[in-house]
Amino acid sequence: MGRKPRFGDDDFLDAALRVAARAGASGVTMAAVAAEAAAPVGSVYHRFASRDVLLARLWVRTVHRFQEPFLAALADPDPERGADRAIRAVLGWAREHPDQARVLLLHRREDLVAHWPTELGPDPAGINDAVREALRAYTRARFGRVSSAGLERVTFALVDVPYAALRRHLGAGRTPPRSIEAAALAASRAALGD
Amino acid sequence: MGRKPRFGDDDFLDAALRVAARAGASGVTMAAVAAEAAAPVGSVYHRFASRDVLLARLWVRTVHRFQEPFLAALADPDPERGADRAIRAVLGWAREHPDQARVLLLHRREDLVAHWPTELGPDPAGINDAVREALRAYTRARFGRVSSAGLERVTFALVDVPYAALRRHLGAGRTPPRSIEAAALAASRAALGD
DNA sequence: TTTTTACTGGAACCATGATTCTAGTATGGA
DNA sequence: TCCATACTAGAATCATGGTTCCAGTAAAAA
Numbered sequence: 391m392g393r394k395p396r397f398g399d400d401d402f403l404d405a406a407l408r409v410a411a412r413a414g415a416s417g418v419t420m421a422a423v424a425a426e427a428a429a430p431v432g433s434v435y436h437r438f439a440s441r442d443v444l445l446a447r448l449w450v451r452t453v454h455r456f457q458e459p460f461l462a463a464l465a466d467p468d469p470e471r472g473a474d475r476a477i478r479a480v481l482g483w484a485r486e487h488p489d490q491a492r493v494l495l496l497h498r499r500e501d502l503v504a505h506w507p508t509e510l511g512p513d514p515a516g517i518n519d520a521v522r523e524a525l526r527a528y529t530r531a532r533f534g535r536v537s538s539a540g541l542e543r544v545t546f547a548l549v550d551v552p553y554a555a556l557r558r559h560l561g562a563g564r565t566p567p568r569s570i571e572a573a574a575l576a577a578s579r580a581a582l583g584d
Numbered sequence: 585m586g587r588k589p590r591f592g593d594d595d596f597l598d599a600a601l602r603v604a605a606r607a608g609a610s611g612v613t614m615a616a617v618a619a620e621a622a623a624p625v626g627s628v629y630h631r632f633a634s635r636d637v638l639l640a641r642l643w644v645r646t647v648h649r650f651q652e653p654f655l656a657a658l659a660d661p662d663p664e665r666g667a668d669r670a671i672r673a674v675l676g677w678a679r680e681h682p683d684q685a686r687v688l689l690l691h692r693r694e695d696l697v698a699h700w701p702t703e704l705g706p707d708p709a710g711i712n713d714a715v716r717e718a719l720r721a722y723t724r725a726r727f728g729r730v731s732s733a734g735l736e737r738v739t740f741a742l743v744d745v746p747y748a749a750l751r752r753h754l755g756a757g758r759t760p761p762r763s764i765e766a767a768a769l770a771a772s773r774a775a776l777g778d
Numbered sequence: 779t780t781t782t783t784a785c786t787g788g789a790a791c792c793a794t795g796a797t798t799c800t801a802g803t804a805t806g807g808a
Numbered sequence: 809t810c811c812a813t814a815c816t817a818g819a820a821t822c823a824t825g826g827t828t829c830c831a832g833t834a835a836a837a838a
Contacts, residue, residue: 392817414694420796430807430817441796498690499755500608532779534593539763546767548750554748561693569733573740573775580774581767587785587834613825624787625827635826 399431399437400543403448409487410448415496418445442505449502452493452512453517459483464548466522473548476579480552481571489566525549532582547581549573587647591623593631599641612639620691636699643696646687646703647711653677658718658742663726664695667742671772674746675765682759688753717744726776741775 405427409418420441424431430461438444463479466472529536529544535582555574559566599621603612618625626683632638657673660666678685696708722731725736749768753760 393806393813395815396804398818414692414698416695420797421795432597432799432817433815445723496692498608500757501610504608515681534818541679543767545752546764547771550748550752551745551771553751553781554744557747558739558744563694570740574776577741577745577771577775581771584769587783588837589785589787590834614827615825625828626787627785629827630785 401427407449443507452490461524477552484556485566492560547578551578591627595621600642637701646684655718671746678750678762686754741772745772
């Protein structure tokens with residue numbers, strides 16, 4: 391066969407992550423990613439057809455990593471404990487991986503949709519299917535049935551509230567402090583109507 | 585003196601707002617703003633030295649409009665009622681002015697800081713001084729003293745929580761529904777430690 | 779009516795950064 | 809050892825969109 395590759399997909403995704411953490415979304419140029427990986431731009435294009443593909447793949451990889459602990463926590467047979475565990479999982483993950491958490495904040499869904507590379511599947515919308523389904527299941531387990539209002543309330547409590555607790559810190563470049571957990575838990579429980 | 589102007593500052597700011605609502609932040613090119621106002625690009629540059637200045641001025645104008653009802657509500661002599669009124673003011677303003685609310689979401693503080701035009705003052709940080717001070721005053725009124733933890737909690741409850749309730753809807757291009765108010769109020773009160 | 783002057787128009791120019799292109803180059807297998 | 813095959817290199821090219829520039833133009837004041 392051919393020669394052994396010097397750079398793999400993940401090398402460039404990791405480089406892009408580091409650049410994003412340091413320079414923000416707009417700083418993630420192909421030249422910057424290549425320099426960060428100590429590679430020439432040509433090698434980046436050998437792996438990723440375009441900048442859009444690179445960014446989309448980084449986003450997808452990060453979303454999956456993020457969803458894993460969240461979904462595991464939410465699946466707890468006891469709904470109340472499941473909610474608490476889910477909140478803690480999100481806050482804990484963000485504290486352990488602030489750069490990756492920042493990537494999730496940096497992209498806007500609209501930007502992603504606008505530049506979504508068709509070769510990565512139909513649409514980024516599908517990526518959240520697992521979460522959407524888990525939230526429906528949670529709503530059913532908690533409230534007996536899945537009403538539109540109930541689902542919205544659950545989404546607010548389990549997704550938007552922890553996001554709100556993190557946003558300020560991640561946006562400012564800080565690792566989120568542990569002290570936000572109490573307020574986030576209290577707010578989330580209240581939103582669930584306890 | 586000279587002739588009467590055909591376009592004023594606000595014509596272009598309004599045009600930029602409409603473009604932003606329609607095409608997102610990245611769609612706000614100078615050519616798009618000019619076209620939206622039915623003016624040539626030269627006229628835009630006659631009013632605004634650069635795109636950065638235009639966007640920064642739009643942001644500042646919008647922030648001021650947004651802060652006004654929030655600060656008025658928060659100044660209520662009764663702290664509990666002040667918090668509720670502040671939440672309602674934010675949610676109500678966003679529902680009445682979804683495009684402008686979206687502008688506040690679309691910009692990232694980091695992007696603004698990175699491109700801040702020096703002629704607009706020292707820094708965008710100063711813009712939130714009034715809010716920061718109001719939150720300190722609120723913390724004092726509510727908890728007797730201003731501790732770091734108390735201030736963080738108040739900020740989360742009165743700024744981050746309503747933001748969280750709005751984000752999903754504004755980002756998706758929808759006008760936020762009234763139904764989010766109950767959950768936001770409950771979450772906010774809980775975060776304040778009631 | 780003439781002059782003055784700020785404003786209008788829009789084509790040309792430039793900077794940035796994505797993408798392409800064509801030689802090399804290293805390595806597994808024959 | 810030698811060939812076939814990916815992969816590496818990075819200079820050159822292109823596209824996009826911000827910015828400049830200067831010749832008109834219209835209204836207010838004399």
